[in-house]
Amino acid sequence: MTRRASVLGALACLTTAAGCGLPRPGPNKKEIFAGSVLNGGDAFVVTVNPRVTRATSVLPSFGFSSSFKNAGIVGSDTLSPGDVLGVTIFENVKDDPLLGNTGQRVSALTEVQVDGQGYIFIPYAGKIKAAGQTVDGLRQNITRKLDEQTPDPQITVTRLAGDGSSVTISGSVVAPGVYPIERPTRTLAAMLAKAGGVAIEPAVALVRVTRGGKTGKVWLKDLWSNPGLDIAMRPGDQIVIERDERRFTALGATGSQALVPFQSETLSAIEALATVGGLQTMAADPTGVFIFRNEPAEIANIVLGRKDLRGDQRIVYVLDLTRPNGMFEARDFLIRDGDTVYVTEAPYVQWNKTLSVLTGSAGAASSLDSLGSGS
Structure with a gap:
């Protein structure tokens, strides 16, 4: 009897320990509320309502100045540094053209590049500002420069490459x-x-x-x-x-537990849950949907009706999907980058786990009792 009593006592201790340390995905509702600022913790626990939803509906600010x-x-023909031009000059002289040889009235300057300061160089015309001008404007400038040295020159300018533009x-x-x-x-x-x-x-x-x-x-x-x-x-x-590199983390009694990328510009709490497969039907507590977030002070003060908070504040937002408007609140509440969406297990899940441990312990005790009686 002494051996049997000691075996049963050991099993009782194991059962008690199992009841206190059963496997679970994270804290339960009671533990989360116990960690609130009102109870001496370091996080504000806030129930989501329309006012909270409006205050927290902040999207990334993008745009052009x-x-x-x-x-x-x-303009499609506006010239820029780096552009490559073709310049052709037609002269109205045969015997002694300015740019070509005797009898050569047409001179082609290929691959004339606009330099970093926006200029080009044309023989006998010197450096001419090209950047910012149109092709036709540059043609007129070259014509004026050469007209002083060769009678009535005819100039064409072609933009060969657009590297500069x-x-x-x-x-x-x-x-x-x-x-x-x-x-x-x-x-x-x-x-x-x-x-x-x-x-x-x-x-x-x-x-x-x-x-x-x-x-x-x-x-x-x-x-x-x-x-x-x-x-x-x-x-x-x-x-x-x-x-878009924004992410949120899904944990607890959801369809999957993962780091999840945003799939659209805005993502509501109900959409976030749907993204990870929703709530586990046989495990999740629909009254315990929590969003953990570090909230900037300016938003935290509005949410909490205060003016004294400084720096980021830890806030846990609570959604109860069993309330008449709970689904609407979850549909309207926006998830932000870095949020953790956590769903607690239903209380009966822990009871089932405890009963399983007790049932297993009782079976083990019976087997040990039989062994003890046989000896």
């Missing part, structure tokens, strides 16, 4: 590369079309433009829907198509 928006359309397109596009600014591609949307469009889902595509040390960024779908964002291109613009 006035310097981008106010830039006018560049070009933009670079890279990132998630079908055909990255360097593209000239031409008449059909003088705006951002047209230039992207020239590169074959984006190679990722348009809903998560961001368009970043860098010009002269300044950068602007917009959602691709906003570029499509808002003509005011279709900015004019400038020589040297760098266009990069990048994927």
Whole structure:
């Protein structure tokens, strides 16, 4: 009997320990509320309502500054440093032309490049400012310079290459590369079309433009829907198509536990849950949907009705999907980059686990009792 009593006592201790340390995905509702500031913890626990939803509905601020928006359309023949030109000069003299040999009335200057300061060099005309001029304007300037030395010269100027008036397109596009600014591609949307469009889902595509040390960024779908964002291109613009890098973490009694990328510009709590397979039917507590977030002080003060908070604040937002308006609140509450969406287990799940341990312990005790009696 002494051996049997000691075995049963050991099993009782194991059962008690199992009841206190059963496997689970994280804290339960009681433990989360116990960690609130009201109970001496370091996180504010806030129930989501329409006022909280409005205060926290903050989206990333993207757009182009006035310097981008106010830039006018560049003419397709406007010259820039780096452009390569072809200049042909027709002289009205036979015996002693200024540029050619005797009897040669036509002189062709091929691959005349506009230098870094925007000038070109024409024999007998000297350095002429080309950058910022149209092809026809440059032709007139060359004509005036040479007219003083050869009678009534006829000049043609052709833009052979557009290296100076070009933009670079890279990132998630079908055909990255360097593209000239031409008449059909003088705006951002047209230039992207020239590169074959984006190679990722348009809903998560961001368009970043860098010009002269300044950068602007917009959602691709906003570029499509808002003509005011279709900015004019400038020589040297760098266009990069990048994927939205925002993520949230799903934990607890959800369909999957993972680090999940955003699939659209906005993502509600109900959409976030749907993305990971919803709630586990046999395990989740629909009254215990929590969003853990480090909230900036300006938003935290509004949410909590205070003015004294400084720095980021730990806030746990609570959603109860069993309430009449719970689903609507979850549909309207926006998830932000870095959020943790956590769903607690239903209380009965822990009871089932405890009963399983007790049932298993009782079976083990019976077996040990039989062994003890047999000895």
